[in-house]
Amino acid sequence: MLDILMSVLVAGLTTGALYALATVGLSLVWGSMGMLNMAHAAMLTLGGYAAFTATTTLGLPVFAGFAAAILFGAMAGGLLYVLIVRNLLKNDKATFESNVMIATVGIGIALENTILLTYGGQPLKQPLSVDGILKLGPLNLPYQNIVIILVVVVMMAVIALLLGKTRMGRAIRATAQNRDAAQLMGVAVNRVYFQVLVLSGSLAGICGVMVSSMTQLSPPLGNDPMLKAFIMCVVAGLGNLPGAVAAAFGLALLEAFIQYVAGARWGFPSLLFVVIAVLIWRPSGLFGRTQIRRM
Amino acid sequence: MNTHSSPKGLTGSNKLDITITLLLIAAAIALPFFIDSRYVLGQIVLALFYATIASQWNQLFGFAGVFSLAQMAIFAFGGYATAMICFYFGWNVWGALVPAALGSVAFSLVVGLACLRLTGVYVALLTLAIAQTMYLLIVTDTECFVMVGSTCRQFTGGAVGFARFGDFGTRALFKAQWLVGNYAIVAVLFAITMAFTYAIVKSPMGLAFRALKDNPGYAVARGVNRFQAQLLVFGISAFFTGLAGGVYAAHFQAIGPGILSMSQLMFIIAITVVGGVGTFWGPLVGTIVLVAADEVMREAGEFRTLGLGIIIAVSIVLMPKGLVGRLGDLVGWLRRRHASPARGKLAESPALVGE
Amino acid sequence: MSDTAKPAVLSLHNVVSGYNELTVLKGVSFDVAAGELVTVVGPNGHGKSTLLKTISGLVPLKGGSISIDGQPTLTKPHAVAALGVAHVPQGDMLFPEMSVLENLLMGAYLAPGKAEIDRRLEEVYALLPKLADRRNQVASSLSGGERRMVGIGRGLMMAGRILLIDEPSLGLAPLIIEQIYGVISELSRSGRTILLVEENPARVADLADRLHLLDDGEIVWSGPPADLLARDELLATYLGG
Structure with a gap:
C-alpha cells in the first residue's frame, strides 16, 4: 500500500513540476501584458524537437540540446512579438485580449503543422532522457523523474531571482502592476513585452524537452500540458506566479490520485470540476486579486 | 473610428441587407440547376453547415462579447443527441431534431451558468476545458453499453461514433437526386438561422447584448440584467447550433468525436475572423472565402493546415474587423468621396464582392 | 512670455491635447525656469491633470510643442522620462x-x-x-x-530636471497635507524646478513663484499668488470663492 501511495506521489510531483513550468510561462505573459498565448503549446513542442535535432541529428552533447531548446523557444517568442503582438497592440486596446488569442491560435496551428511537415507524425524518442531507477528502501525513484524535478526547481529559482532581484525583472513586475507608472519611470513597455515573450518562450522550450523525455516526441506534444496549465492558471488566478506553481503541484497530485483511484480517463474531468467549483466560489481564482478589467 | 449609423444610414443598410438577401435566395434556388458535380454540391452543403455554426458563434462572441470555445461541443451535442435518440429509441430523424436541439440548449445553459460570473479569457479557458473534457470522455469510453450483433457498443459510441441510425428520407424520395434534397434542407436551416439572428440582433435584446459587450458597467447601470442576457444568448445560439448538429448527423448519417477536434473549432473561428467579427454577413463571407481557399489549398495537400493557421493570424493582424469591416470602410470612404450621387449604386457593390 | 532671466527648463507653446475626439487643452503656453516653483490652479475637470500627462507623454500631443531645456519632447512617456521629466501622478x-x-x-x-x-x-x-x-x-x-x-x-x-506633482493634497487629512507641503517647500528651497498642480491657490500662496489659472483648457490668468488671492472676482468665478 505504502509503495503504491509513494509511486502516486512521485508521479504527481513529477507532472506537477512539468505543469508548473508550463504554467509559469503562460502566467508571466498574461500578468505583464494581458495576453493569453495559445501558441504556447506549439512553442513547447518546438523546444522538444530542437533538442532532438541538436543531439540526435547533429550529434551534439546534452548541454547543447538544452541550449537549442531554449534558443528556439526564445526565438519563437521573440518572433511572436515582432510579427503579431506588436501590431495588435497598435489597434484598439479593448479588442487586444481576444484578438491576440485568435492570432496565437493561428500561429500555434501553423507552427505545429510546420513541425509535422518537417519531422513527420510518427513518435520519436527524446534522446535527452535517462534510464534507470533509484531504489531507496520501499521507494522506487526513476532517475528521469528526479532529473525533471531538479531541472524545474532550478528553473523556478532562476525565474524567481530574475524577477525579484534584477533591474529587468523589476521592470517586468512594475509593468504588470501599473503600466502607466512604469512608463513614467522610463520603462519602455514594448521592450518589456518582448523580453517577457522571449523568457516565456525559452521556458516553453525547456518544458518541451522535459515533457517529451517522459513520453515521446510528437507534433501535438504541447497541447495536453498547455490545456492543464491553463486550468492551473485559472485556479490560481491568472498572472499570479507563486499561486500558479502551488496550483500546478496541488492539481497534479490530485490528478495522479484520481487516476489511480478511478481510472486514467477521469483525471482530466476531475480537474475540470475543481476549476468550475473554484471559479463559482472565486471568479478570479484562488489567489487572484479581484481585478476590475474594463468593467 | 466607429461611425455611428444615423437613422438615415440605418434604412440604407436595411435596404442593403434586403437586396443581399434576395440575391442570395435567388442564387440558392438557381444553384442546383447549374451544378451537376456531386462533389461540389456536397462541399456547398458542408459550407452551409460551417456558415450556420459560425453565425451562431458570431452571435455569441461578435455581438454579445462572450468568447466561448464550446461552440463545436454544442454542435456535437446536437449531433450526438439526434443520433442517440434514433439509435437507442428508434425514432425518425425528423422527430429527433428538435428534442436534440433543446438538449443542446440545456447543455449550453449549464455551460453558460458556469461562465456567468467570469469575464474575457476566463470564459474562453473554461469553455475550452469543457469541450476537451467532452472529447476525452467520448474517446476513452470503452465500457460496453449494448451488444450489437457480436460487437460491443459504448454508450457514447466511443472513438468510432454512431452511423446508420436513419436519414432524412431523401434517398427514398429523390433517388439519385437525394443530395439536392439534403441541400434544400440545409439551405432552409441556414436561412431560418440567419433570419432569427437578424431579428435578434436588431431587437432590443440585441441592443442589450451589444451594450454589455461595449460597456458592461454602463449597460448594467442602465438596467440590463447581465446574467439574464448572457444566459439568453447562450440558449438562443445553442438552439440553432444544436439543430445544425442534428441536421449534420442526419445528412452524413454518422457522427463521431472528430468534430470536437481543435482544427474544426479553429475553422469556425477563422471563418468568423476573416469575414468580420460582429458583422451580420461576416460569417457567410468568411465561409465563402475560406472554403474556396481550402479547396485551392487542397491542391497543396499537406500545407493546408499550415495555410489555415497563417490565414487566421494574418487576417486578425491586418484586418481586425474582417473583410466585411474592410468593405464597410471602403463603402464609407466612397460615400464620403462621392457624397450623394453614388448612393443608388452602393447597394450593388458589396453584393458583387460577396458572390 | 517668461519674465525670468534664467533659461526655461520646461517650455510649453500652444499645447493642444486630449483623448480621442475630445480636446481638453486648447492652446496652453508658459515656461518654467530653473529653480522655479510654478503652480497651475483651476477647477476640477478642466485639464490640470491632462496638462501634466501631456508633458510626460501619457496623453498624446495634438498640436503645439513642448520642450525640455530647448529640446522638443518625444511622444513616448519612457523617452520623456529619459529627458528628465519626473512625474508624480495623481493618486500616487x-x-x-x-x-x-x-x-x-x-x-x-x-x-x-x-x-x-x-x-x-x-x-x-x-x-x-x-x-x-x-x-x-x-x-x-x-x-x-x-x-x-x-x-x-x-x-x-x-x-529629473523638473518635478511634476499632481494634486499632492488630494484625499489626505489636513495635518498630513501640511507635512506634504512642508516637504515640497523644502524641495523648492533646495533649488529644484517644480511644476505643481493644485486646486486651492491659498495652499501655495507662500510657495509658488507664479500661478497659472487654467479654466476649460485655457490659461485665463497668470501672476504671483498674492495677486490672485487679492482678486475676489476671479476666485469667485473660477474657484467658487
Missing part, C-alpha cells in the same frame, strides 16, 4: 505589490549605476525618514499619507 500610482524600497528603486530605473542609486536613496531617506523605516513594507499596506510620500520619493529618485 505606486506598484502595489512591491515594497517601498522596490518602488523607490523603480524611480531610479534609468540611473547610471549602483553608487548613484545609493546616493539618491540616501537623499530621499534624509528628506522622508519615514520611508527608511517602512522600506520593506508592501506599498499596498501603507496609509494614504505614506503612499503619497512614496510617490514623491519615487519621483525624487528619478533625479
Whole structure:
C-alpha cells in the first residue's frame, strides 16, 4: 500500500513540476501584458524537437540540446512579438485580449503543422532522457523523474531571482502592476513585452524537452500540458506566479490520485470540476486579486 | 473610428441587407440547376453547415462579447443527441431534431451558468476545458453499453461514433437526386438561422447584448440584467447550433468525436475572423472565402493546415474587423468621396464582392 | 512670455491635447525656469491633470510643442522620462505589490549605476525618514499619507530636471497635507524646478513663484499668488470663492 501511495506521489510531483513550468510561462505573459498565448503549446513542442535535432541529428552533447531548446523557444517568442503582438497592440486596446488569442491560435496551428511537415507524425524518442531507477528502501525513484524535478526547481529559482532581484525583472513586475507608472519611470513597455515573450518562450522550450523525455516526441506534444496549465492558471488566478506553481503541484497530485483511484480517463474531468467549483466560489481564482478589467 | 449609423444610414443598410438577401435566395434556388458535380454540391452543403455554426458563434462572441470555445461541443451535442435518440429509441430523424436541439440548449445553459460570473479569457479557458473534457470522455469510453450483433457498443459510441441510425428520407424520395434534397434542407436551416439572428440582433435584446459587450458597467447601470442576457444568448445560439448538429448527423448519417477536434473549432473561428467579427454577413463571407481557399489549398495537400493557421493570424493582424469591416470602410470612404450621387449604386457593390 | 532671466527648463507653446475626439487643452503656453516653483490652479475637470500627462507623454500631443531645456519632447512617456521629466501622478500610482524600497528603486530605473542609486536613496531617506523605516513594507499596506510620500520619493529618485506633482493634497487629512507641503517647500528651497498642480491657490500662496489659472483648457490668468488671492472676482468665478 505504502509503495503504491509513494509511486502516486512521485508521479504527481513529477507532472506537477512539468505543469508548473508550463504554467509559469503562460502566467508571466498574461500578468505583464494581458495576453493569453495559445501558441504556447506549439512553442513547447518546438523546444522538444530542437533538442532532438541538436543531439540526435547533429550529434551534439546534452548541454547543447538544452541550449537549442531554449534558443528556439526564445526565438519563437521573440518572433511572436515582432510579427503579431506588436501590431495588435497598435489597434484598439479593448479588442487586444481576444484578438491576440485568435492570432496565437493561428500561429500555434501553423507552427505545429510546420513541425509535422518537417519531422513527420510518427513518435520519436527524446534522446535527452535517462534510464534507470533509484531504489531507496520501499521507494522506487526513476532517475528521469528526479532529473525533471531538479531541472524545474532550478528553473523556478532562476525565474524567481530574475524577477525579484534584477533591474529587468523589476521592470517586468512594475509593468504588470501599473503600466502607466512604469512608463513614467522610463520603462519602455514594448521592450518589456518582448523580453517577457522571449523568457516565456525559452521556458516553453525547456518544458518541451522535459515533457517529451517522459513520453515521446510528437507534433501535438504541447497541447495536453498547455490545456492543464491553463486550468492551473485559472485556479490560481491568472498572472499570479507563486499561486500558479502551488496550483500546478496541488492539481497534479490530485490528478495522479484520481487516476489511480478511478481510472486514467477521469483525471482530466476531475480537474475540470475543481476549476468550475473554484471559479463559482472565486471568479478570479484562488489567489487572484479581484481585478476590475474594463468593467 | 466607429461611425455611428444615423437613422438615415440605418434604412440604407436595411435596404442593403434586403437586396443581399434576395440575391442570395435567388442564387440558392438557381444553384442546383447549374451544378451537376456531386462533389461540389456536397462541399456547398458542408459550407452551409460551417456558415450556420459560425453565425451562431458570431452571435455569441461578435455581438454579445462572450468568447466561448464550446461552440463545436454544442454542435456535437446536437449531433450526438439526434443520433442517440434514433439509435437507442428508434425514432425518425425528423422527430429527433428538435428534442436534440433543446438538449443542446440545456447543455449550453449549464455551460453558460458556469461562465456567468467570469469575464474575457476566463470564459474562453473554461469553455475550452469543457469541450476537451467532452472529447476525452467520448474517446476513452470503452465500457460496453449494448451488444450489437457480436460487437460491443459504448454508450457514447466511443472513438468510432454512431452511423446508420436513419436519414432524412431523401434517398427514398429523390433517388439519385437525394443530395439536392439534403441541400434544400440545409439551405432552409441556414436561412431560418440567419433570419432569427437578424431579428435578434436588431431587437432590443440585441441592443442589450451589444451594450454589455461595449460597456458592461454602463449597460448594467442602465438596467440590463447581465446574467439574464448572457444566459439568453447562450440558449438562443445553442438552439440553432444544436439543430445544425442534428441536421449534420442526419445528412452524413454518422457522427463521431472528430468534430470536437481543435482544427474544426479553429475553422469556425477563422471563418468568423476573416469575414468580420460582429458583422451580420461576416460569417457567410468568411465561409465563402475560406472554403474556396481550402479547396485551392487542397491542391497543396499537406500545407493546408499550415495555410489555415497563417490565414487566421494574418487576417486578425491586418484586418481586425474582417473583410466585411474592410468593405464597410471602403463603402464609407466612397460615400464620403462621392457624397450623394453614388448612393443608388452602393447597394450593388458589396453584393458583387460577396458572390 | 517668461519674465525670468534664467533659461526655461520646461517650455510649453500652444499645447493642444486630449483623448480621442475630445480636446481638453486648447492652446496652453508658459515656461518654467530653473529653480522655479510654478503652480497651475483651476477647477476640477478642466485639464490640470491632462496638462501634466501631456508633458510626460501619457496623453498624446495634438498640436503645439513642448520642450525640455530647448529640446522638443518625444511622444513616448519612457523617452520623456529619459529627458528628465519626473512625474508624480495623481493618486500616487505606486506598484502595489512591491515594497517601498522596490518602488523607490523603480524611480531610479534609468540611473547610471549602483553608487548613484545609493546616493539618491540616501537623499530621499534624509528628506522622508519615514520611508527608511517602512522600506520593506508592501506599498499596498501603507496609509494614504505614506503612499503619497512614496510617490514623491519615487519621483525624487528619478533625479529629473523638473518635478511634476499632481494634486499632492488630494484625499489626505489636513495635518498630513501640511507635512506634504512642508516637504515640497523644502524641495523648492533646495533649488529644484517644480511644476505643481493644485486646486486651492491659498495652499501655495507662500510657495509658488507664479500661478497659472487654467479654466476649460485655457490659461485665463497668470501672476504671483498674492495677486490672485487679492482678486475676489476671479476666485469667485473660477474657484467658487
